[in-house]
Amino acid sequence: MWGGRFSKQMDDRFAYLNASLRFDWRLYAADIRGSRAYARALARAHLISEMERDALVDGLTRVEQEFDAGTFAAQPSDEDIHTAVERRLGELVGAVAGKLHTGRSRNDQVATDTRLFVLDTIRNLQFAIRNLQSAILEKSEQQLDVLMPGYTHLQRAQPILFSHWLMAYFWMLERDHARLRDCATRVSVLPLGAGALAGNALGIDRDFLARELGFARVSDNSIDAVSDRDFIAEFLFAAALIGAHLSRLGEDLVLYSSAEFGFVTLDDAYATGSSLMPQKKNPDAMELARGKAGRLIGDLMSLLVVLKGLPSSYNKDLQEDKEPLFDAVDTLDALLPVVAGVIRTLRVHADKMRAALDAAMLATDLADYLVRRGVPFRDAHRRVGEAVKLAETRGIALADLSLDAYKTIAPEFDAALKDVFDFARALAARETVGGTGPGAVRAQIGRAKGIIKE
């Protein structure tokens, strides 16, 4: 295709290293879509006739059908998806195929293809996120009356609603969704017409191309256009952060499904057994959710390293953008629906959670009780701390210390003290926006449903 000035064949091992068809064939739909639009633009610029345009457009559609049907036969000379499509087009429509590349470079072509691919991907991924958010919402609504221990530092902290815990993941995913939306505005910029780096010399109408291909706008600078991979980096970052969120959910569910916590049971459909130990039921789905963050972060790092210190304009190093992109897309495509399935089928053991609440988790409420009786918080905190220590020394629960003992610690304690040791009441006190009070959580779920429906 570019061999005119060369007097020697490529070394075989180099040809393998150089070729990208083994992974970039996935861009075929985007590539052919871009080429059809380009054929139309060539005709508009009178660089080809309308008949030639139709021959190209029809031929491209036939190539696409071969790919769709799985009958496309790659040749050893097909360096990448672009040359593969052009080669096959030539076989189907003859010499006119040689006009398709007029004024176009693989540099602007591949950038266009990849952007079309990422735009599609973002839409799919947003759908998968919404699906997982729906699973979270459904489960949260079903289990609205379940109390569980809330943890900080993995130590029991304060009673919360199970739904409140679960809904925390809704909002993480909501930010992921928003980041993808923002990313899409930067993906939706047409590079086609930038040529190799200097722009198109043949009067191609780039605005027409943008409209044809659904881009929001055209790129402002042809050098930037052919070497900008920011949109992939930004996508990979969004993917890495989704990965981090799923890894945290993975950790929580692995912990909660341990025998020691016993808060939840994964459905058999999402667990596996052991080849050696017959009793084992392992939460593999969520361990993978935790572990997959590794490759997603690795994919992001791969691309950032490629970009670092690269001379401006197109360099072949940029071919290394695609595999991390595809890997991240495939990883999330496979993972998100599984996590949604885990949530939908999760068995929640309200009794175990309830049993894990202990009186010491109301120590803050005890301090608040003193605050309401005029003790400065810092002082109240210290006194309740002493009560905790006293109870621990005596080997009894905080609720079982006598009123007299409490009065020794702070004279403000009185008979109303016993009302403090009521988990539901403690929860009910936290009704400010975003709190774990039942009303606040219901309102939270309401807001979430509104967002999902948009």
Added chain:
Amino acid sequence: MWGGRFSKQMDDRFAYLNASLRFDWRLYAADIRGSRAYARALARAHLISEMERDALVDGLTRVEQEFDAGTFAAQPSDEDIHTAVERRLGELVGAVAGKLHTGRSRNDQVATDTRLFVLDTIRNLQFAIRNLQSAILEKSEQQLDVLMPGYTHLQRAQPILFSHWLMAYFWMLERDHARLRDCATRVSVLPLGAGALAGNALGIDRDFLARELGFARVSDNSIDAVSDRDFIAEFLFAAALIGAHLSRLGEDLVLYSSAEFGFVTLDDAYATGSSLMPQKKNPDAMELARGKAGRLIGDLMSLLVVLKGLPSSYNKDLQEDKEPLFDAVDTLDALLPVVAGVIRTLRVHADKMRAALDAAMLATDLADYLVRRGVPFRDAHRRVGEAVKLAETRGIALADLSLDAYKTIAPEFDAALKDVFDFARALAARETVGGTGPGAVRAQIGRAKGIIKE
């Protein structure tokens, strides 16, 4: 502060490891601002009197003044900026200081402080980006008539305008600017009132707090609120990508200021010499611009690793968020103005650039010439490739092959051929949007100026 239930002092080495004041003192202004707002909110909720509120607010302002003046004296017991401020406040205003933390946790407090800090930082950074963009614009306008070789694969490709090359960086920075803006919308969410993890039990008005502190909205879920560090990760990603862009500019300018290219000279104010070799003048500023991408990407990596697999809600691991954040901020604060200075003072050697243009860079125009004479592009490309090979074999420039030689290669060649070998004319043909044609570049600069002015 929290020692009521403990019966032993902290181990010294652990105290050092655990403490964060040595780096989080930088949050003092944000911390005090947050505490003043919180004191007002406590009074609105009738948890403290108006007199107590005023005492707290005034005391906090005095603590702030000590920090501003550099007279604040840290104590060994000051675990972090929050305890340091509270301790000092107590010394200044007495027992009422113990009421400030009512219903508040360091978990929601530090999240609030950090968000205030990042919001400020984004504003400063956007300003520094605009400054560098201005430098690029000024230089681009000044040098609008300078032709240079455009490269792909670092091989001479096509003639471009120097301004077109430089403006490519304007658009990279413009995306950086936009990413920071999008990031800010996710930073501007108030965590205060989330308590340790379960929400506020004392009826604090979170909307009031948000208004007081300039947040766009309040967080939806208290568990998420205390452990969400996405905003820092997103900021660090934006910083890493700025770093990648500056590393590419660094690479270009290091190359262009080499003796071999000789296209530009850095001002003496931005270069250094050698301790051994008296003749050396090194482009250290741009080498550092290239190298600093390392730490910026490393900072992002650090935080992503911390987040991976963390149980939900607050865990102490999250204290590891601040040093990468501060490092990234400091790095860009130091680097961006220097790069702007380099650009502003850069000497551009139009003659050297012009001399580096060679006729072979017009091979594409030669192919276009054949295209206009009806030869399909792919065929034209092949024929021009043969001309290139022939010229190379004969050891002469492409422009110096005889018309007869050209005719042997393609009968479509005629006397008009000589007009092709005109760099300015080749440039002028690339006037589509985003192209390197002088008109297109002027229009590009015009759009850029419009953006800057906004």
Added chain:
Amino acid sequence: MWGGRFSKQMDDRFAYLNASLRFDWRLYAADIRGSRAYARALARAHLISEMERDALVDGLTRVEQEFDAGTFAAQPSDEDIHTAVERRLGELVGAVAGKLHTGRSRNDQVATDTRLFVLDTIRNLQFAIRNLQSAILEKSEQQLDVLMPGYTHLQRAQPILFSHWLMAYFWMLERDHARLRDCATRVSVLPLGAGALAGNALGIDRDFLARELGFARVSDNSIDAVSDRDFIAEFLFAAALIGAHLSRLGEDLVLYSSAEFGFVTLDDAYATGSSLMPQKKNPDAMELARGKAGRLIGDLMSLLVVLKGLPSSYNKDLQEDKEPLFDAVDTLDALLPVVAGVIRTLRVHADKMRAALDAAMLATDLADYLVRRGVPFRDAHRRVGEAVKLAETRGIALADLSLDAYKTIAPEFDAALKDVFDFARALAARETVGGTGPGAVRAQIGRAKGIIKE
């Protein structure tokens, strides 16, 4: 120092960016040690007199004493530790100081200093690792009779000895120790005498320098010598993997000290409380052990990015090697002794661990029982799996299924079945090398002690 050919002062902001004294002062001892050796080498090569050598050596020692005493006064012109020392030396000994740099470049000088620093660091770090290994060994010996559940996938798997669990970390650290040793052989290569990049032109005896400074050998290629930072990358990798190991130990101990597991209690000296919740005791030390892996991995990433795509020989980007190095060193210096302290003071709750053993953890032994009666393992596994399911359905423990029920599942079951449900016996069966049998663990500890003593 290098300003002869320059006609302008450095820009202030660039001077700040360019300068490294604010972090590389830490190399002062190494720098001065290297310079003393170099002065001696200059005298051996007759480039200075013996009197001059003595003046330099004595002057350098005085500069070192100022640093040691904290009285060294840095000047704004001190670009880095090398210029700072040379400037001060000149003030102390006069013009002869100007001879010290003869034939030396900061390029070979800083490489030498950093290698000396890393060699020292490795020794210290190996000592800190040995200290943590000793803590592990002591605790393992003390608690040799404690049974606990062994987990895979965080699900109870098989009974193990607590000491066996803990000793797993001994061997991870042993590999870390070995990696540092291997790394040291690649650090112990002298760059001094490589000059800026081309080697020394004045006949300096590099073997003498190596002996003086304790390097095992001299570098083979001067270009490589001035730009090789592999030894730092290798060190940072070793540090990152130590970080990964400590993060796993952190995770384990955070889990085990949760109320749900309750296996261990951290000493009050290594835990902290909550500013809001008076009852909290948080395992901060081990959360930090888990979180610090982030910065250690980030430090490694930083340097690898700096190295990527760098032209050969010295480039200023390499100045970015030091801060990640120092950060990693400081992190491990602070962390390792704390982790050792946590282990030494850890309270182990044998009763809680014992209570967490359940009969199902002997399912593998049940399968082995069938194997010994001639049932192929895969078949035995399936049958025991059915027993597990049956017991679960009936809501009883595996040990409580009747012999009749067992016989229905596999006729090979007989009265000896009841002997299987004995945790100590199950443990005792695993006495192959590396197994959890008490004898095997004692042997393991014996091997470990042998290693430590070396």
Added chain:
Amino acid sequence: MWGGRFSKQMDDRFAYLNASLRFDWRLYAADIRGSRAYARALARAHLISEMERDALVDGLTRVEQEFDAGTFAAQPSDEDIHTAVERRLGELVGAVAGKLHTGRSRNDQVATDTRLFVLDTIRNLQFAIRNLQSAILEKSEQQLDVLMPGYTHLQRAQPILFSHWLMAYFWMLERDHARLRDCATRVSVLPLGAGALAGNALGIDRDFLARELGFARVSDNSIDAVSDRDFIAEFLFAAALIGAHLSRLGEDLVLYSSAEFGFVTLDDAYATGSSLMPQKKNPDAMELARGKAGRLIGDLMSLLVVLKGLPSSYNKDLQEDKEPLFDAVDTLDALLPVVAGVIRTLRVHADKMRAALDAAMLATDLADYLVRRGVPFRDAHRRVGEAVKLAETRGIALADLSLDAYKTIAPEFDAALKDVFDFARALAARETVGGTGPGAVRAQIGRAKGIIKE
């Protein structure tokens, strides 16, 4: 295989996510080799008869032959390579196949397989490194008389030999080779016999297994054995650093093959053309060498993230170890021979290199000249710096300043001055070990050849 206790099929999407055969089939040879050894060990322990052993060993060999021949037919139920082999073995040899897994877990099995794979890989990789080192040595010997500019900061610094520049890469690769060797000592530790985590209960002779499989020793702790992935991380680090080295060589050769440098030409067999610009010949092979560092570093990061914070013992997350490993192996397998081919076929333009030497590159020699006449180096450096500035001001070369002008700058200058401006002489002065003097470089090559031959 493990379904006895389960009452439900796996969800299809989870089954896909969970399965690893699509990538771990590559371990088939290692898996079967390990199983043959295990069958022998079972017989030695009298757990199976000799006849059963032979049936298993022969069956396994038949399975291996199917894989070798590409006729192995995977089934949907084949979760991973281990279950695939065991399933097929059962089809071939019947019920006895069910005895193979006696006392073995996939946890110790996969760890063993992977270690066998990495040991093989290291051997292959060391061979590929030696091949590239040979190419470097051959080219260095061929071109021993070629002078070129040596650079620091990409500014011309001092004249060096081309061979000296090239040999710098020999030593980088030599360290890579050594790191792989050190890594191999930590890979060569047998996990088999560790069972799921607690060790083998059936008296398997692990030392026998180690001998059979060629491991240097057996693992010391079964928990560590099943979850140790340090050896992969260490391998990936070694691979990442090889990647960094090749990226630097890539950068150098991309620069040197630019029109501006013109020092070398890549053979047509290792270059490509442009789809748009007929004249282009691009150094794609070396751009890919530069860019591939991204994925190699990304692979390392992936695994480190997976390991971070993982509970001890086996967790499913560890399944994420294989794809980065395979990717790194494939990347280096494809890349190293291509780079060797590039070096072997590289055309070196001695004339262009020579033409790039300029007199200013001898400024250090000029300073040394003054040093030999008693001027302290620092002073000599300053004076030569002034000469450089003077020559630059006058627009002439440093060698063209008159002796009178020199004398004004330093009275020590005399007629011998003209001898300094001789590149070959300057080179010849740098004959200390590792220097660029022709003798030193020949000695360097001699040492390198000795190493290669070992």
